[in-house]
Amino acid sequence: MNYDVIVVGSGLAGLRAAIAAIHGGASTAVLSMVYAVRSHSVAAQGGINAALGNVDPEDNWKNHAFDTVKGSDYLADQKAVCRMTEAAIPTIYEMEHWGTAFSRLPDGRIAQRPFGGAGKQRTCYAEDRTGHILLYTLFQQSVRNKAVFYDEWMVIDLVIEDNKCVGLIAMDMNSGELKSFGAKAVIFATGGAGRVYGASTNALICTGSGIGVAYRAGIPLKDMEFVQFHPTTLFGTNILITEGARGEGGYLYNRLGERFMKRYASEKMELAPRDIVARAIRTEVLEGRGFENAYVHLDLRHIGEEKLNERLPGIREIGLKFAGKDIVSDPLPIQPGQHYTMGGIDCDIDGKTKVDGVYAAGECACVSVHGANRLGGNSLLETIVFGKIAGDHAADYIASRKDAVNQSLLKNKLDAKEKFVSDLQSSKGKEKVGVLREKLRSTMIRNVGVFRKLDEMKEADKTITELKERYTKISFTHPSRKFNLELLTAMEMETMLEIGHVITEGAIRRTESRGGHYRVDYPERDDENWLKHTICTQGENGEPVFSDSEVDISIWEPKERKY
């Protein structure tokens, strides 16, 4: 099959990119591992930022931009941030015009709630189901625009010739067959890599397999060591308890009944940015003031049943179904968990990567608008704003590109991948891929987590090298290719090991603390040496090779970050 533009991924970024490409006149297909409405975007809870000024008339997009830059610990590219926060306002209106059922103010305008790290009340929301309501809107608009979907297809290889996009190879998960697709433009919108970690809030499908496809094809990754740990995930399952819960007035208590945030951010308290609150909770637990040496309490009881039902019904349901706690009468046991991949496929402000015709948007991309720490409510915004930008640019690009895609190259790549998969399936070792995956996850969360120590990270690096070796000895229960979870996991695992490696070595290399990356041995930010992006490409023997690139600080001068 041939299309002008292929979008990989059907979350918010992918659907918005597809709609833009279709509007731009490109024949467009969307390939995704899951039906669009199953994408991880559906799980987003708290909201999406835009300086509409509905609650706080003083607000404007420049305030939003500054909060974002400060929140990023000055690692975000400032012009990119301005582009996003300025576009935020028309973006929300467009979504609303397409039917998004936002929560409303008494006068019928879109409601906005306070969120961490924001100077004004600017987070638009739909109860605590914001991602669901946005994703359905874009899915519905895709139906309206007659988008072509290949649901339950896993993309496994990108085909490039002379630094130009030729197409890709994908597996139909239902039949197990591989197929090649010709496309002059490919947009990666494959989401984050949270499941490289244990204790993650992410959907089980967020393994970073799309990021890995780009990386193996020679496209650099950026800032992968910056991983966000969300302060409030449910103890045990690590299901997210939205920041909106603190936005609506929730308190954090330790075992001694102290509102301990006063020690860490006396002004913003519970609404300090995520990295700060996550470290505060970990410190409380490490210093013996947590419950069962593992968690603290998020208390919402004083907010009252009526408001909780109105603003946080999904959180009430999660508490009841997954922890047996009713937020109306019980505090929730919470602990930090892996939450967001700040780094990703290196791309510019238009979503373009180093390869002509290859774009990235959404959580899999690193523009960078989040720098070292993403503010809550900015990620949903990024997906829609940059999804559209990437789709627009891809449509322009194919209009200007006249050559035909090289079909014989596609065929060769398809044959090579076919052989790769059958070799993988016929390998006769003793290792079980599920066991290796658990080992990787527990290593990453323990050794490359909220607090990072050199010896622990080195140990993780060694473990990953060992796991890569063990991975060559995996075997399978079953030779079939049809919806074979063991095989799919094995293919994802190849990438997860690469990404784990890039994160770990990037974290070892960066000898400073900034945003989500906190080095116990280097507790200060070091602008002199480290105000720069980490770039990583895959070396000849599969090893990560690092270099740096400049951060755009053309608007605000870096300052100490205090809350």
Added chain:
Amino acid sequence: MAEKTYEIRITRQDPDTGEKTKSFYQIPVIPGMTVLEALWYIVDRIDGSLSFRYSCRGGVCGSCSMQINREVQLACQVQLSMLPQGTIIIEPLPRLSVIKDLVVDMKPFMNKYNSVQPFFANKKLPQQGEMVQSAEQRTDIEDSVKCIMCGACYVVCPLVYKDADFMGPAAMAAAQRFAFDSRNEQGKQRLVEVNGLGDFHGCLKVGKCSHVCPKGVDPARRIEEIREYVEALSKNN
């Protein structure tokens, strides 16, 4: 030492031969373990040939609906410890063709959802800002927008069983949503034109859909709302 375990029986189907079999697995007792986690435990440690769908593991994506002890539920929301003692019986959703094991063909369900033209296509838009909607107007769509397309209502609806063309509860709840959204220009008009209305009369009011819905969409009530509207309309004419 005898370890305490759960026994799980899963109905399997071979995609090549169509042959149905039952597999039995013993799962150790792990506090809080959900059915979905138990299925992963099986794939990772016991039998990698088992197939099922999954994504969010938090009851919001609609991937993992299946029959657990003969009830249609989301596997990620059911903890093993909540189930009655004895062998836990897991089967695919009924009435849809099986692709493999617990993975069924959702396309008929999805296509019906898409067939109600579930989208806004307003021509007149405000020059500036949002379309205003009062909190009260929003309550008209509050429940129908909660649908996660898990298909539970569809597979238990007796009418879907009898009439393959019957749209089913979720698609009708979506139709209700677009008809009753105060901001939608075509609103109720489109309901009359596009959806032919026949299906709303067809509903037998059995109410099984509302009973199984994990998200409180209450499709039976949504269908009733459409019926009330249509009846009022014909009285006025």
